Amino acid sequence: MNAAMINKTSFFILRVTIIIFICQSIVYAATPVIDIEIRNHLFIPSEIVIPENTKVKLVIHNHDETDEEFESYELNREKVIIGQRKGIIFIGPLPAGEYPFFGEFFPKTAQGKVIVK
């Protein structure tokens, strides 16, 4: 009786895991990629538009010598982008609206926003 229950539960967990993996890979395959450059402590482009309720992969290329930290309270994201490297950040799905982000190391110039439509 007990063993049967354990069997059942473990089977259930396995199934759920598989489903999650499948879902994830589907989502992953459909994830749009948006490139952002950092030059001279500026985000180029400084405004990006993404569709509503969609996960998006941001690839941030830092062309500066210095590191930069991509930061957004609205997006709940925070990541150090090393100088002359690139970094990957997944954002979304998000409801429509404007989500400002900034470079925490040079916040006066490195500013931008994500517009979700």
Add this chain to the structure above:
Amino acid sequence: MLLSSVIIVLREVLEAALLFSVLIALSKQMGLNSRWIIWSLLLGVLGAFTYGMNINNVSEWFDGVGQEVSNALMQLTIYFMLVVFMLMLYHFSCKQKVSKFPLSLIMIMIILLAITREGAEIILYFFSVTHSQNYYMAVLVGMTIGASIGISIGILFYYLLSNLKPERSIFIGLVLLLLVSAGMISQASLLLIQADWLPSQLPLWDTSELLSEKSVTGQLLYALLGYEATPTAIQAGLYLLGLIFPISIIMGLKFTYTRKKILSDRPTKQ
């Protein structure tokens, strides 16, 4: 640049300082040798430098999300260390014997990891921003101010906690550690969502109108309880789980202690 350097340094220092002051106050209450403090600070600074200097390599891991994963891993380790520490603390508060060496070791690990994670960001920031001489003075002043504010809050917090009665300070310390550790879980889950290791979802609610994460109170609450204005369901769920897990173990311990006590009391009554 001054304000942003204050914010960056303050946010990192505050988190470590609060954790540090709670642990020092509790270790004083438990009558521990304070040598662990120096060790953890030393190793922490060493760790921060190592991590900061090698972050470009770390970032490359796991298809470019190595930073998030390693940070999350550190957070999770701190969480489990904190859980073990809390259990030992509870053990101690029940007048049970607690071996002091592992306790010191756990505290060293917690502080070491916390400083490594927080310190690395400060080091990266400092070297990036002082690349151009324009900001040198402002950044230096800002970092001094940020660090001083964080450390001052830590010190005041420590004295507040250590001047309470032992039982009360242990109880408050336990609650604080509980909240901080759950905050760690929340941060770790956020990082894993960012790295796409955990599925991302629409935010469950939005309290940024009510209390913005940008505000000073928001920052303080973020450091203390891992406050998040727009959490997703997974994040909130893991936060709750992180809160319930140590509580349930402590409750279980409490139950066994009382049962033991009843059992040991019974023969004397008969």
Add this chain to the structure above:
Amino acid sequence: MKSIRFFLSIVILSTITLMAFLSALNGYRDSMTKAEQLFDSELMDKAHLLSIVFSALHIKNKSLNTDVSLIDLESESGKIDNGLTDETRGEDFNDHFFAFQIWQNDQLLLRSLHAPETAISQFKQGFQDINFFNHRWRAYSYYNQRSNLWIITTERKDIRYVLAENIVLETILPVVIMLPFLGILIWSIITYGLSPLRTLAKELGSKRADDLTPLAIDKQPVELIQVVNSTNDLLKRLKASFFREKRFASDAAHELRTPISAIKVHLHNLSHLIPLPELPSAKNSFLQLQSSVDRMGHLVEQILNLNRTSAEQYVTRFTELDIYNIAQDVIVKEYAHFEEKQLKIALEGEHCHINGEQFALEILLQNLLTNACKYTPEGGSVLVNISSDDNNVYLNVEDSGPGVPEDQYERLFDRFYRLNGDCHTSGTIGCGLGLAIVQQIVELHHAKISLGQSSFLNGLLVRVIFPKEGAK
């Protein structure tokens, strides 16, 4: 260990740091906002000025029927070098701080050298932040309705920011720099503030064990008055109880003197009334009784001496005395005892004068000599030596007895302590008060006493060192 000084210094410094820095940050933010507004209004003014000047030019040109839009932007006349700040005007393209454009109906009429050819910002009145030419700019767009002109003026945000920050930083820097000095100041002030506590602790710590005089209360701060009062109260009670104890001992001794004398007399009478030689067992008891009574008499006498020579009781003023003469007198007095044991006694040295009290010094010498006599086996010798140098007078009493182990020296001065306890080998009467009395008298004369081994008699050497200027 908790230190009040450390706690206060750290907590006060932390609080001040917190408050000072938070208010400095607030000030910084406000100043930066004000500076931003200042720059913005300047940008606005520039736009307005350009608009007025250019409109006038435009209207004049129109009246002259010249098409303004034909102004050759590439020619020298079309280029207007802004040159706002001499410092920022460099060869480097990046260092330009100010740029502008003048538009009419989507046509660029005029631009500064380092402005793009496309519209910098949307044609919308007001301020905007935009990126161009690798920098972030603050742009102001102004529409002149009369001449139908759009004037867009821009300034580099980063340069604006550095300029403003450098000014504001000047006000913040002193707050940061003063902090270490503040720390030192707080530390010193607290150290100074706590000095009455330290003084009190020092005063209590340096108090001699038998000094029960109350502490001065008039100089104490309010916070310590209670402590000092309680301490003084305790001292008072302690003193009273010491006094009672002393009084009891001396009163009891005094009261015992008379009955003991009476017992002695009666014992003497009894020895004549009873034919003791015929009753050997009774004789033994009788001798025991006699020795006990003698011992009791000695004890009572010593207790009285102890009491008489105690510092509290002693009020007599010192006079200049010749210690040699006193020694001579005492030896004469005690000579009978020495003769009884066939001991040789010699007095050596010189006449030395010290400030002292005759009776007390007699008791001192008497006790030392009695001890020497008691503990030196028959046929031995005792040497009394008096010498002096520039500062001190030395009194040495040596004997050829068995001496005393070095580890016992300290204890010898304890009251009622006798070497080897009750199993005293010498079999002589004694109560263990002799050296206690001696020490008391020594202290009374501000002298020092030390024990050692006699260099040529191999017994105990007692050395008393009197200061020559004497006690005041």
